[in-house]
Structure formats: structure tokens, C-alpha cells
Amino acid sequence: MAVVDRRRQVIEAAAKSFSLFGYKATTMDQVARIASVGKGTIYTFFSNKEQLFDEIVHKVILEMKHIAEREIRRDKPFFDNLQRVLDSLLEFRSEHELIIKLSQEKREFGTPQAQEGLDKIEGAIIGYLEREVEHAIRQGEIKPCDPKVISVVMLKLYITLTAELNKLHAPLGKEEIKAYFRLILAEGLAQQTM
Amino acid sequence: MAVVDRRRQVIEAAAKSFSLFGYKATTMDQVARIASVGKGTIYTFFSNKEQLFDEIVHKVILEMKHIAEREIRRDKPFFDNLQRVLDSLLEFRSEHELIIKLSQEKREFGTPQAQEGLDKIEGAIIGYLEREVEHAIRQGEIKPCDPKVISVVMLKLYITLTAELNKLHAPLGKEEIKAYFRLILAEGLAQQTM
DNA sequence: TTTCTGACTATTTTACAAATTCGGTCATTC
DNA sequence: GAATGACCGAATTTGTAAAATAGTCAGAAA
Structure with a gap:
């Protein structure tokens, strides 16, 4: 006790x-x-500082997993779920103090442990997406492809649209992000020839 | 003289x-x-060291523009041209000693001028893509969309597939990269429902 | 006269040592 | 037997003297 x-x-x-x-x-x-x-x-x-830090990072990852699971609606289409999960994960990520602080520390000092912690969190997100993509392929909702590759691409695309783009372009609204995400990933840019 | x-x-x-x-x-x-x-x-x-550096960076950008222009075949479809241009630009980027050195310097020391130089080069690539995307939209080859947004996404996607992915996944072959690029950007992942 | 130069200067960067801080231990306390 | 904090060596920070560097300019070269 x-x-x-x-x-x-x-x-x-x-x-x-x-x-x-x-x-x-x-x-x-x-x-x-x-x-x-x-x-x-x-x-x-x-046993040491790094292991203590690991414990804290793991708690954050667990918290994120719960948030993601809460957003999944098995009766809804894959891209709807994907959108909601990424939305809530990235909002969590951008508001969680630990993650903000680690990002800043990485930028400012390049602390390897901060980098590793963030990598673990990113890896957890990708792992989660991977399983959802696999499920969607089995359900015939998306075309067959390597789930790992697609998961990484999805996360990067989302980060590009929500964050990176803002350096070069006026920030996109939530609806715009949703629309571009679907346009690019789901429907494709190519004009249908028929 | x-x-x-x-x-x-x-x-x-x-x-x-x-x-x-x-x-x-x-x-x-x-x-x-x-x-x-x-x-x-x-x-x-x-007038100073920075301006001298600027001159050198500009020469590299000019060189890249020539390389890109050499790859464009106006009679070929947009995605073929895009593929070839990005391919040659990124190969150039990954082999040009100045760019390699600046990337290393940015990683290792965070020299602001190195960062700025690389940003200018990336900006030039995006600007180039932008004009090509505009052209493709006018030709009806791709759906209407903001060329800036799409250009940034295209470059990021290409970098993800060619470089970033390698940290988490076995490197993709040239043909695989080409296939994923088309699958994701052009055709879309969604299974056609008819 | 015009073009070019490298010694010179003010500022920044580096090198180094002393002082401080910190992760981790362990003899002692409770 | 669990908890502690003084203690230790290693790592980091700090203060500072020495070295290096961007930019200038008086004068040499053309």
C-alpha cells in the first residue's frame, strides 16, 4: 500500500x-x-532516469490508444474513421504538454532522449494506423497495398496539411484539410477520363 | 575583362x-x-559573406531549373512528366555536394544560413511544381485544386517514399516508388465501388 | 587614376580550467 | 526491510584568455 x-x-x-x-x-x-x-x-x-522517462512516454502512448479507440465506429467507412482518429490524435498531440515540451527540446537542444520519446509516440501512431489499414484492405474498402508504407504516408500527409504547410501557405481550415485528405488519398487527383 | x-x-x-x-x-x-x-x-x-553564399545558391537553383526543363515532354501525360522531374531533381539534390554539405551542417550545427539556403532550394522546387500543376489543371489533366497545397504535398510525399520511409521500412525500389506515387496521388486508394 | 591588396580592427568563436551540477550508490536511519 | 540523503565520480556549465574571422581601408601595383 x-x-x-x-x-x-x-x-x-x-x-x-x-x-x-x-x-x-x-x-x-x-x-x-x-x-x-x-x-x-x-x-x-x-533503474535510471531513462527508464523513468520511458514509463511516462508509455503512459502517453496508452492514453493516445484509448483516444483512438474511442473514435472508431466499425459501421462507418474507413476514411471517415481515419479522419476522426487522426484528428483527435493530432489535437491531443498538439495540446499535450509533454509532447510540446519534447518537440521544443528536440528543436532547441537536440536531446537524443527527447527525440527517442517522440519517435516512440510516432511509431505507436503508425502501428495503430497500420492495423486499421490492414482491416480496411481485408474489408475491401481500399486497394491492396503495404499497410506500413501507406500508414507512414498517411501520417506524413496529415502533418503536412496541418502543420508544415503553414510555413508556406495560409493555414487550412478543418474542412479544407478533410477535403484535401480525401481528394489526395482516397479519390486521387487524376481527372477521370470517362 | x-x-x-x-x-x-x-x-x-x-x-x-x-x-x-x-x-x-x-x-x-x-x-x-x-x-x-x-x-x-x-x-x-x-557586399558580404551571405550575399556571396546567395549567389552560389542561386546558381544551383538555376541548374535545377535546367534539369527540370530538360525532363518535360509536353506531349506526355502530367504524371509521367511529374515523375521524371521529381526523380531527376531529387537525384540531383541528393548528389550535389553543396546540398549534401548544407544538409549535414544543418543537422550537425543548425547553422541558420545553411537552413535558409536549403529552404530557398526547396522553395524553388515547389514553385516549379506549382506552375506545372497549374498547367495540368488548365489542361484538365487533374482535378481543380490549390496548386501550392498540391505542390507541397507532392514534394513531401516523394521525399517520404524515397527517404523518410527507409528509417521504418526496407527501402523501396524505383518501380515501387513510381507505383505508390501513382496509386496514392493519381488513382486514389479508395476501392471503386462499381 | 583605377584596381587590387593584405595588414589591421572589432567582434565572434574557441579552448580550457575551475566550479557547479547531476545521476546513481550505499551506509545509516526509521 | 523500506526509505533516505550525504556522498562520489562523471558530466555540464561558467568564466575568461587566446585565436580566428568578417569586413575595412591606406597604400601598393598596374
């Missing part, structure tokens, strides 16, 4: 600190202080 | 040095030495 409580205190303190200060600027002393725990106590649960 | 010659010597020396050592590690003394010219002479043609 006391053990469980201490572990939770540590995890909560770590989540708070990593979100607020990033990986590098979070010290084990600080985590201990926020958790009102001796520094040694942290090491009874996690 | 002597003036023209000196200017060319400076430009050639600068091109060589920026390609070999990047922006930061290229010194004006070194450029002068390679060009067999006094350092002051450089400043009679270019």
Missing part, C-alpha cells in the same frame, strides 16, 4: 517535471522533491 | 569552398586564397 503510493507519487512527479521542463532540465533531485520522496526511493522502482 | 575574370574566380572558389566545408567553415580568407585574389577584391563584387 505504502509502496504503491510512493510509486505513483514518483510517476506523477516525473510526468509533471518532464512536461514542464523537458528531459534534460528534469533532475532526479527535483523529481524526488516534487514527489516528497528520497532520491534513493526512485531507484527502487526505476 | 580582368574584372569579369576575377569575379568568376571568386564565384568558382566560393562554390568549391561552400560545397567542401559548408557555410560556417568557409572563411573569406580561404575563398580569396582559392581564387588567388586579395580578400578585399571579393568585397568589390559582394
Whole structure:
């Protein structure tokens, strides 16, 4: 009981600190202080700073999985589901403090652990998309293709439309993004010749 | 005559040095030495280091424009032309020493001038694609859409398929890239319902 | 007179050492 | 036996002296 409580205190303190200060600027002393725990106590649960960080990243990934699952409606068409899932995932991603902080830390300092954490989160999104694409292929909703390739492309396309484009073009509205996503990926740009 | 010659010597020396050592590690003394010219002479043609660098970047962009124009066959379909142009541009991009060096410098040191130079080159590619997309829309070859948006998406998709994907997936062959590019962008993933 | 030059200067970058901070340990405490 | 925080070596930061560099300009070369 006391053990469980201490572990939770540590995890909560770590989540708070990593979100607020990033990986590098979070010290084990600080985590201990926020958790009102001796520094040694942290090491009874996690063998080092990286493993503690991993735990926090994993919690975020789990949270994202729940969000995604909540958006799936098996009776709706694949592209509708895809749209809703990516929408909610990217909104979560752009609002979650830890992810914002890690992105900033990566840009500013290039901290490898921040990069790895973000990669794990991206990998989880792609893995999730992959299974949905596989399902859609089996259902005959989309043409046969490599789910990994298509998943990566989908995520990149979404990021391009929602974020990268804004450097060169006025930001697109939600409806525009939805329309372009469908136009490009689902229907294709080629003018039907018949 | 002597003036023209000196200017060319400076430009050639600068091109060589920026390609070999990047922006930061290229010194004006070194450029002068390679060009067999006094350092002051450089400043009679270019007001500072950044402007000299700009000249070199512009030469690369011009070269790329020629390469692209060489690939365009007005009698062929848009997607064939697009494929060939992107292919040759990205091959050029991945083999040109200046671009390789600037990419490395950006990754390694984050030199702002290297970043800006690469952005200009990318902007030129997108601008070129934009005009081609406009042409294709006018010809009725592709559906009406914002050429800027589509150009950015096309370039990003191509980079994803040729480079980014390799971190998570076995590299695709040239024919596979071509097939996915068409499948995704031109034909669309959605299974035709009739 | 005009063109070109490299020694010169002010500023930035680097190199290095001292001081500080930090991740991780472990003898002691509770 | 679980929890702690003083302690340790390694890593990072800081302060600063030395070196390098972009840009100038008085004077040499043409």
C-alpha cells in the first residue's frame, strides 16, 4: 500500500517535471522533491532516469490508444474513421504538454532522449494506423497495398496539411484539410477520363 | 575583362569552398586564397559573406531549373512528366555536394544560413511544381485544386517514399516508388465501388 | 587614376580550467 | 526491510584568455 503510493507519487512527479521542463532540465533531485520522496526511493522502482522517462512516454502512448479507440465506429467507412482518429490524435498531440515540451527540446537542444520519446509516440501512431489499414484492405474498402508504407504516408500527409504547410501557405481550415485528405488519398487527383 | 575574370574566380572558389566545408567553415580568407585574389577584391563584387553564399545558391537553383526543363515532354501525360522531374531533381539534390554539405551542417550545427539556403532550394522546387500543376489543371489533366497545397504535398510525399520511409521500412525500389506515387496521388486508394 | 591588396580592427568563436551540477550508490536511519 | 540523503565520480556549465574571422581601408601595383 505504502509502496504503491510512493510509486505513483514518483510517476506523477516525473510526468509533471518532464512536461514542464523537458528531459534534460528534469533532475532526479527535483523529481524526488516534487514527489516528497528520497532520491534513493526512485531507484527502487526505476533503474535510471531513462527508464523513468520511458514509463511516462508509455503512459502517453496508452492514453493516445484509448483516444483512438474511442473514435472508431466499425459501421462507418474507413476514411471517415481515419479522419476522426487522426484528428483527435493530432489535437491531443498538439495540446499535450509533454509532447510540446519534447518537440521544443528536440528543436532547441537536440536531446537524443527527447527525440527517442517522440519517435516512440510516432511509431505507436503508425502501428495503430497500420492495423486499421490492414482491416480496411481485408474489408475491401481500399486497394491492396503495404499497410506500413501507406500508414507512414498517411501520417506524413496529415502533418503536412496541418502543420508544415503553414510555413508556406495560409493555414487550412478543418474542412479544407478533410477535403484535401480525401481528394489526395482516397479519390486521387487524376481527372477521370470517362 | 580582368574584372569579369576575377569575379568568376571568386564565384568558382566560393562554390568549391561552400560545397567542401559548408557555410560556417568557409572563411573569406580561404575563398580569396582559392581564387588567388586579395580578400578585399571579393568585397568589390559582394557586399558580404551571405550575399556571396546567395549567389552560389542561386546558381544551383538555376541548374535545377535546367534539369527540370530538360525532363518535360509536353506531349506526355502530367504524371509521367511529374515523375521524371521529381526523380531527376531529387537525384540531383541528393548528389550535389553543396546540398549534401548544407544538409549535414544543418543537422550537425543548425547553422541558420545553411537552413535558409536549403529552404530557398526547396522553395524553388515547389514553385516549379506549382506552375506545372497549374498547367495540368488548365489542361484538365487533374482535378481543380490549390496548386501550392498540391505542390507541397507532392514534394513531401516523394521525399517520404524515397527517404523518410527507409528509417521504418526496407527501402523501396524505383518501380515501387513510381507505383505508390501513382496509386496514392493519381488513382486514389479508395476501392471503386462499381 | 583605377584596381587590387593584405595588414589591421572589432567582434565572434574557441579552448580550457575551475566550479557547479547531476545521476546513481550505499551506509545509516526509521 | 523500506526509505533516505550525504556522498562520489562523471558530466555540464561558467568564466575568461587566446585565436580566428568578417569586413575595412591606406597604400601598393598596374
